[in-house]
Amino acid sequence: MVALARKTLIYEWRRFLPAMLAVGFAGLLQLLQIALVLGIFGSTSLYITGSSADVWVGYPGTQSVGSGRNIDADVESRILMDPAIQRVEPYIWVDGDWRGPRDTGGVSVFVSGIDPRPDGLMFSKALPADLRARLAEPDAVVVDRSALDQLGVDIGQTATINGHQVRVVGVSSGLRALGGVNVLCSLDTARQLDEDPADIGPTYLVAKLHDPSQANAVAVRLRGSKAFGPYTTWSAKDFAQISVRYWLFDTGAGAGVLFLAGIVFLVGAVITSQTLIAAVNGSMREYATLNALGVGVGALRKVVLEQAFWVGALGLLGAGLLGIVLMLLARSQDVPVSLNIRAVLACIILVMGLAAVSGLAAMRSMRRADPATLLR
Amino acid sequence: MHPATAIEQLPAAALFAESISKSFMSGHQRTQVLDGLTLSIDAGELTLISGPSGCGKSTLLAILSGLQKVDSGRVQALGSELGQLDLRALERFRLQHTGFVFQGFNLFPALSAFEQVELPLNHMGLSRNEARRRAQQSLEEVGLAHRMRLRPSELSGGEKQRVAIARALAKEPELLFADEPTSALDAANGQMIIDILHRIARTHGTTVLCVSHDPRLVVHADRVLAMEDGRILSDQRPDTSDNGTPS
Numbered sequence: 001m002v003a004l005a006r007k008t009l010i011y012e013w014r015r016f017l018p019a020m021l022a023v024g025f026a027g028l029l030q031l032l033q034i035a036l037v038l039g040i041f042g043s044t045s046l047y048i049t050g051s052s053a054d055v056w057v058g059y060p061g062t063q064s065v066g067s068g069r070n071i072d073a074d075v076e077s078r079i080l081m082d083p084a085i086q087r088v089e090p091y092i093w094v095d096g097d098w099r100g101p102r103d104t105g106g107v108s109v110f111v112s113g114i115d116p117r118p119d120g121l122m123f124s125k126a127l128p129a130d131l132r133a134r135l136a137e138p139d140a141v142v143v144d145r146s147a148l149d150q151l152g153v154d155i156g157q158t159a160t161i162n163g164h165q166v167r168v169v170g171v172s173s174g175l176r177a178l179g180g181v182n183v184l185c186s187l188d189t190a191r192q193l194d195e196d197p198a199d200i201g202p203t204y205l206v207a208k209l210h211d212p213s214q215a216n217a218v219a220v221r222l223r224g225s226k227a228f229g230p231y232t233t234w235s236a237k238d239f240a241q242i243s244v245r246y247w248l249f250d251t252g253a254g255a256g257v258l259f260l261a262g263i264v265f266l267v268g269a270v271i272t273s274q275t276l277i278a279a280v281n282g283s284m285r286e287y288a289t290l291n292a293l294g295v296g297v298g299a300l301r302k303v304v305l306e307q308a309f310w311v312g313a314l315g316l317l318g319a320g321l322l323g324i325v326l327m328l329l330a331r332s333q334d335v336p337v338s339l340n341i342r343a344v345l346a347c348i349i350l351v352m353g354l355a356a357v358s359g360l361a362a363m364r365s366m367r368r369a370d371p372a373t374l375l376r
Numbered sequence: 377m378h379p380a381t382a383i384e385q386l387p388a389a390a391l392f393a394e395s396i397s398k399s400f401m402s403g404h405q406r407t408q409v410l411d412g413l414t415l416s417i418d419a420g421e422l423t424l425i426s427g428p429s430g431c432g433k434s435t436l437l438a439i440l441s442g443l444q445k446v447d448s449g450r451v452q453a454l455g456s457e458l459g460q461l462d463l464r465a466l467e468r469f470r471l472q473h474t475g476f477v478f479q480g481f482n483l484f485p486a487l488s489a490f491e492q493v494e495l496p497l498n499h500m501g502l503s504r505n506e507a508r509r510r511a512q513q514s515l516e517e518v519g520l521a522h523r524m525r526l527r528p529s530e531l532s533g534g535e536k537q538r539v540a541i542a543r544a545l546a547k548e549p550e551l552l553f554a555d556e557p558t559s560a561l562d563a564a565n566g567q568m569i570i571d572i573l574h575r576i577a578r579t580h581g582t583t584v585l586c587v588s589h590d591p592r593l594v595v596h597a598d599r600v601l602a603m604e605d606g607r608i609l610s611d612q613r614p615d616t617s618d619n620g621t622p623s
Contacts (some may be wrong), residue, residue, distance in 0.1 A: 001504075002487065002495045011486030011527075014620035292443060293496045293547065294471025330623070372443040374478050375434040375555050 005306035025317025026268030027351040031323045034343045039336030044241035044247045050126035053206030054215040056239045060232040072229035073201040084218045089115045090202030092190040096161040100152030108180040113190020122237035134169045135186045138176040141166045142184040144175035188242035273358035277365045301363045308359025312352045391417035395448030409435045411520035422577040422584040427603035433587045441553045475544025479556040481536040483528040489539045490524040514546040534565025554586040583590045
């Protein structure tokens with residue numbers, strides 16, 4: 001079989017280049033947008049992904065890590081009764097008002113009270129061991145390096161949270177939060193910072209399992225008991241997804257992303273289809289001649305669709321290569337970007353869908369390949 | 377009485393048209409291009425239709441080859457009623473039985489001469505080897521064996537038209553339609569194309585129907601039909617000096 005579609009694409013590449021560029025840039029825009037959104041909103045699940053707990057226990061209906069309510073401290077003994085549980089530790093979340101030594105006004109901070117022991121589960125992946133150990137000192141806090149200016153404080157200086165004095169004993173990286181500043185301290189310090197006398201128990205209990213792969217089953221098993229007051233359980237993965245989804249969709253950010261994705265798709269499809277239509281029109285007399293010789297319109301349309309496929313595939317390849325370079329560049333500049341397989345697949349589907357829609361549009365113009373017009 | 381209107385359908389006729397009419401609308405103006413024309417074309421002959429531009433000769437070719445439908449009348453090609461075939465069936469008929477050569481060569485810029493000829497054969501359900509054998513053979517027949525790896529941009533006008541003829545010929549069609557095949561060519565190349573078309577009718581027994589106002593073609597044709605205003609004015613056989621009598 002003579003590979004008409006591919007040979008034409010190679011020989012007349014200049015004619016198809018605008019379509020490939022349109023597809024490629026649409027794909028690149030889409031990819032970077034998703035990477036940025038995942039990078040930024042991924043920080044909302046940092047508390048979960050930066051820790052080594054397998055199962056989370058919290059108040060029923062909690063929509064994100066930052067919106068938890070206290071549960072009864074006795075739930076811990078119920079959790080520990082399950083043989084799959086290796087250990088449990090409390091996690092206290094306190095919303096605080098920070099007043100630094102420099103004039104910054106009030107800064108909204110998210111206080112995370114964690115177990116400062118070396119084998120503590122919370123922030124085990126995000127907090128270096130020496131810093132964790134220093135949290136055991138009374139009123140000691142650790143913040144992200146990038147937040148020092150915002151908090152108006154330096155290492156070793158004191159500030160107040162909810163009117164209670166704290167001291168910055170160190171800074172870490174990778175603790176950036178969305179909509180506020182993360183402040184890490186010990187469980188004891190966190191209890192002192194909590195102004196609400198009704199808050200007695202921890203905000204969460206986090207558990208490590210003997211076999212982490214059982215997280216889902218154990219989370220389901222631990223649910224439903226009411227003997228210790230209201231609580232529910234999630235596997236760490238589920239709770240992280242719930243948190244990210246809350247920020248993506250309940251804050252309108254996700255709708256913005258989808259809207260932009262739609263615009264990018266539309267613009268890409270218009271440019272790509274117009275270029276493909278022009279390329280098809282350029283070969284219209286040849287196609288009409290083939291049709292006069294009896295080659296069916298269906299077979300000719302397949303040629304156009306195949307060209308659209310190659311335009312999409314090559315555009316995608318370009319977008320992929322450029323995307324990797326830009327992602328590396330962003331990472332090196334501390335721009336929060338992150339991608340997962342699902343996001344990449346979504347991009348691929350979107351770009352190939354764009355190429356397919358453009359191919360179908362170009363196929364319609366094939367109706368003009370009427371061989372009778374060659375006889376005038 | 378018009379000489380062509382008295383023709384009866386003969387068993388040897390490859391093409392037969394009876395009282396065909398065709399008109400086109402341009403704006404609100406209706407133009408009658410063909411008006412009750414009856415015609416029979418014999419198998420294995422080179423028939424030339426000549427006449428001034430706008431006389432309806434290209435429309436007649438389009439109708440006889442199944443590219444266009446008639447307003448009234450009927451067309452029979454190789455025993456098939458073209459009016460009764462739908463679009464798909466017409467495509468199939470053309471694929472199996474017809475070849476076309478147009479004034480413009482209409483070759484794909486990206487394909488070599490060999491691939492131009494091979495491409496339609498791929499769609500005829502021939503094996504890869506058979507398609508290549510036929511492509512090779514027809515390019516040899518039009519004298520392009522040494523040029524068949526070249527693309528259209530590397531070929532002269534006459535060579536391009538010979539590739540176009542080879543593309544039609546390789547299908548081994550019973551009917552070969554040519555529309556002004558020499559008008560874009562100089563004298564020498566035009567003559568070569570005429571010779572090839574003539575030889576195809578002779579050696580392959582192909583019915584060649586050629587539309588042209590090129591006077592050089594007249595001496596090579598078995599039969600010359602002169603058209604004007606949608607009707608046939610004269611029907612001549614130059615070789616046998618059989619002037620004006622219905623065959």
